[in-house]
Amino acid sequence: MASIGTLWTVPGQGKGKTIRSAAALAGLKIDLPESYVHFEDNKKPEFLSKFPHGKIPAFDGADGFKLFEASAIARYVASLAPNSNLLGSNAKEAALVDQWVSFADSEIGAFTGLIFLLVAGRITPYAKPVHTSFAERQVRSLKTLDSYLATRTFLVNERISLADLTVASEIQRAAGVTLDAPLRAQIPNVIRHFETIVNQPQLKAIYGETTYLEKALAFTPPPKEKKEAKPAAAPAPKAEKKKEVAEEDEEDDIPKEEPKAKNPLDSLPKSSFNLEDWKRAYSNKDTRGADGSLEWFYQHFDAEGFSVWRVDFKYNDELTQTFMSSNQIGGFFNRLEASRKYLFGSVGVLGETNNSVISGALIARGQDIKPVVDVAPDFESYEYKRLDLGNADDKAFFEAALAWDLEIGGKKWVDGKNFK
Structure with a gap:
């Protein structure tokens, strides 16, 4: 064949x-x-x-x-x-196939992926209410599916369709993330349908064995650093000691504050470009135009003291809902807080649900982006490319990212966040 x-x-x-x-x-x-x-x-x-x-x-x-x-x-x-019947045998069945494929992707699979990334700490700081909301929405969808399957063997007609295959794939994925024993007990028809599909002779080798979780994945907070034990208090000075010796002992007992480590970016030569002034100009002016913030930027920018970068998320194929991708940008910016006085950012989500990218521009102190962004634990989830504002394409990208009208590969800007 x-x-x-x-x-x-x-x-x-x-x-x-x-x-x-x-x-x-x-x-x-x-x-x-x-x-x-x-x-x-x-x-x-x-x-x-x-x-x-x-x-x-x-x-x-x-x-x-x-x-x-x-x-x-x-x-x-x-x-x-x-x-083969995979797409249904008439227009109505074809529509039902599309309905359940979309439902499986957006109402079951999307939340499996989001919960996995959330508990793994790969998107936004973990928040229990967000986790609970995602789980509740997935459970609601699974119960809708279970109710529908209560009187049916397959989703569309009496034979397996593409809808059944898509649902089975998403259920198998959920089995290792959210579909624990208590939840499985609530959706017996979904589990029966899943086992029917994956055990078809032609499909067993493709789906393989399914390992069911007994307990859904949960967030594990990082271990707290152990504090060093305080040294025992020094014995009280004897009365016969000279006054000046006693004073010295008392001074030694006073804890001395360790000097804070100086950020290496503070040692760079002074720049004529004031990042705080730029942030105010960006906030208070239209981005484009004769008196816009971009015009202000080009009049004041110091290319020796600062650099401009393109930033792109590496794992765009894992993105689902665009509002969640926007929240992910917000989480990344939150983790960059220690670099606030060295960095400005304008980053957005471009595209649509299940077909989007995260991209944007950064203005950073110095000529190396790593010392500015490595304060965020997930900085390596992004790629950074130096932009040359003397290059027409790089300049156009930079301006579009700041104006929130950036478009990449036909994907248009739908939401964004600034780091100011």
């Missing part, structure tokens, strides 16, 4: 399993790369020449047709075998 193409994915990726399962049920052969290292291979020129966004899953068809975004690939693969 000839292969229809190559699917770039990582082992165990839920959305990749959906596509592979669709191919298996449709009787189609789809190849996987011999080896793939995420965040390495998808950044190589040969991959980017085919898929400039660098996102997986990505499909490279045998006929040269290329496609990314998991739902689009799965639908395309399913369409190659029209008699």
Whole structure:
């Protein structure tokens, strides 16, 4: 059997399993790369020449047709075998397939990903109310699904469709994050449906064994630093000691405050560019225009004392709801608090739900960005590229990021935050 193409994915990726399962049920052969290292291979020129966004899953068809975004690939693969029922047998069934695929992605899968990142400390400082809200919304969705499946074997008709495969992939992913024993007891029909799908003879090798959590993942706060034991109090000076000796002893007993470590950025030569004045100008003026904040910036900027950078989130394929991506930017800025007097930022979310990026611009003290941003534990989750304001493209990017009208690859700015 000839292969229809190559699917770039990582082992165990839920959305990749959906596509592979669709191919298996449709009787189609789809190849996987011999080896793939995420965040390495998808950044190589040969991959980017085919898929400039660098996102997986990505499909490279045998006929040269290329496609990314998991739902689009799965639908395309399913369409190659029209008699497989994967997309339904009429317009109404096709609409139901789309409904449940979207529901699985946005109402179940999205919250699995958000909760995982939250408890792992990879987005915004952990907040119990946020975690609880995400969990409650996912439980509500699972109960809706359970109620629907109470009188049905499959989601659309009497045969497996792409909707069933998508739901099964998201349930398997949730099984290792949120779907603990107490929750599983509340949704028996969902679990029955899931076990039915993943144990189909054609699919068992793709889904593999499912390990169910007994208790949902929870946030573990970092251990507090142990305080050193206070030294024992010095004995009281004897009366016969000379007064001046007693005074010296008393002085030694007074705890001396350790001098604060000086930030190396404070040792840089004085700059004519006042960052606080710039922040005020940016806040009080229109960004563009003859008397705008950008005009003020170009009149006062000191390229020897400060540098301008582009910042991009490395893991855009993990982003889901745009409002949560905006909150993530806010969390990153909160963790940069120690560098407030050395840094200005304008960073935003571009795109739409399940198809967005985080990008923007920074103005930093000095010529090296690392001493400014490494105060944030997650600074390595972002890539930093020095911008040359003498270059037309770099200048246009910088101005658009500050004006909040930046557009990248057709994705428009939908929300943003400033670090001032």
